[in-house]
Amino acid sequence: MEEKKDRVILIGASLGDKSLNDTDEASMKELAELVKTAEGEVVGEIIQNIKSIDPSTFIGSGKVEEIKEFIDANDITMAVFDSELSGSITRNLENALGVTVIDRSRLILDIFAMRAKSKEGKCQVELAQLKYLLPRLSGIGQSLSRLGGGIGTRGPGETKLESDRRHIQKKIEHLSDELSEIEKHRSNIRKKRTEDSIPVVALVGYTNVGKSSLLNLLSDSQDAYVENKLFATLDPLMRKITLEDKTEFIICDTVGFIRKLPHHLVEAFKSTLEEIKYANLIIHLADASNEELDKAMTVVNQIISDLNENNKPVLTVFNKCDIKEPPLYYQNMNTVNISVKEKKNISGLLDKIKEIIFSSKKKLKIILPFSQGGLLGLLYKTSTILYEESKEDGFHMEIVCDDEIYNKVRMYEVE
Template identity: 40%
Template sequence: MANDQREKAIIAGSEEEGSLDELAALVESAGGQVVERLVLRRTKPDPAFFLTEGKLWELKKLVGAKDAALVVFDEELTPVQTRNLEEEVAVKIIDRTGLILDIFAQRARTKEAKLQVEKGQLEYLLPRLTGEGVNLSRLAGGMGTRGPGETKLEADRQRIRARIAVLNRRLKQVKANRRLQRAPRRRLSWPVLALFGYTNAGKSTLFRCLTGADVHVEDRLFSTLDPTFRRLTFPNQLETLLIDTVGLIRKLPHQLVDAFRATLEELYEADLLLHVVNLASPYMEEEYQAGIELLRELGLENKPFITVLNKRDLVQNEFTLLRAVRAFPHAVAISARTGAGVDELKNKIVAMLSAHVDRGAFFIPFTEGGYLALLHEKGKVHTEEYRASGVYLEVELPRIWAERLRQFRV
């Protein structure tokens, strides 16, 4: 760009597992321009400045030479380290957590997402009020200061805690509303599929490919914050509900994991997870592990899932493709952009939803007659007896449907 008005940033961190590449992508997503990288060795951080004396001197030289307005650290800084660095280097200092919170503040569109992001930002801000008080208003704009930062910088800790308490109550209501919204879906007895995976793996593109829905698709990190729901019917007439969820990232701030727990709860409701992985990423294995770690954190490690290796059209080496498919459980390689491999994915979904057969006894009251037809449609009825208030059946049917009708089991 001849006249680039973006905020100039220097990024600082280790080069392990592509951390600096990812941090650079985050800065670009936030609207900044990375002008230099300060590579740090893995050593014990200095409690006062995080950096060693030599690296601090090097950073000051880089800031002056590159006319940078901002330094972004890949690791989380303490409030003391942030304050000392800003005084020493004389530019704004933010860490990875502050940067990700800033991106979420830009992306939040719905009321729920804004509540979740505001809570995360205030929890991050609260300990950083120490020793600064109302002087935080000096952070006059740019990365790390958007969202509630602009309206809450003058607030003292007591007011911020009170605001967090209000947000917690509102998010609790959101959670209750979600339960109410799920009730009609449960009555439909449709299996639920949920897309999850690393940010920018192509979940929204796959969502659009499968459902034909006109959803927002963009080649940038965290383009989707709110879950999106669409009906999806397979060639064998199996009707399902497909959900797209918020993207993941390594070292996702715990404030956001907690704040977005209501959104991530959609994963609990899913009968089958589609773990979307960017096959073309040089850090594919690390990104895959980030998804697996989130499942463990949410207690969902035993939930059935298919690994969807997306963006196969960007992989030229067939050996790389074959090795990746063999390396991951239940893997299918596709291109959501071109549609290659999507039919194979659909067949695998149908097979996994139908694979586990269960046999049990059910009692359907006459007032719930619609479920009687469902049992006949989805299962193999061995016994059917009409009684005074309903119908008793012994049925063999896919476990997915047995689970959906468990309230009628006897």
């Protein structure tokens, strides 16, 4: 039997400050997409202009009464707020409206709970949910007691969210320990990649810009999950890309970003997002056709800035250029325009990636004497072998290597 969809009213409150955290038509449209992704049905929406936040109901008692009338007349089962709510405001609103009330952060966490597939992803989501709910235990009412599931009830169930704070704190500590162990494993894999001298390219961007589609196209596979919904990808994917000239790099797809992304969620996913910090190149993939491109760019650039402690190069790639070209003020030496759908300028993108990640490497031809077997093994381990043939006078090779290896083999270089 198909689960009945929640009938949802969207509620936004605008302070009129034009900030990324304020509510406007674009953020409400995005909120509607989030509800759709969470398998709810949007029945109506209201944006209330306010001078300040009402400490009891956020939007004021008069507007609450108006919304209550709409809810009763339209068989609404849930109200979703675009702003983050405290536990006490949530309780007051649920009592006044008679329906479940959740905020944007809770909705995003709910979608992440739907999308998490790996053990790490599930741990990260549950940790973020518990950290979100812990300070709200005394305030959140109906949304915890609902039976039968629905939006806002996925992830840790009611038995795990009883009002025993010590129990929840213990669970948080346990999940944190689990994630630490997973991060150790991830760190070992990262170390192995470094030893193998394979460059890593991290793919980041706003949610639903085509990152997984680009990953599939570059790796010539259909492994990455692709769907026209927000946060279709949660768990990171890595693929080795081998080009025609035998140069190799690893591309890593990461979780998409969004306006008002809960801070505790970014914190919980830090181990996954660490790949950005250790990448040789960060590709910021943007949707050129997005009407809110400037705001999306600002959100992602801010998160990249926070995570890119090592100042790794960032290449901005505009996807969906078959629909619309990006504004001229974004176009410079570090931007590439593509269309994944039309496979437009993918070779240009690959050329730019190679130019950046191999800029500090040297390409040379050598004749390595047979007596240098140890050095040959080192080349296999650390360098890209473009050509190799055993002849009478030694191993004829064309390689791409870093400065350290170059200094070891430069005496064998030939024209």
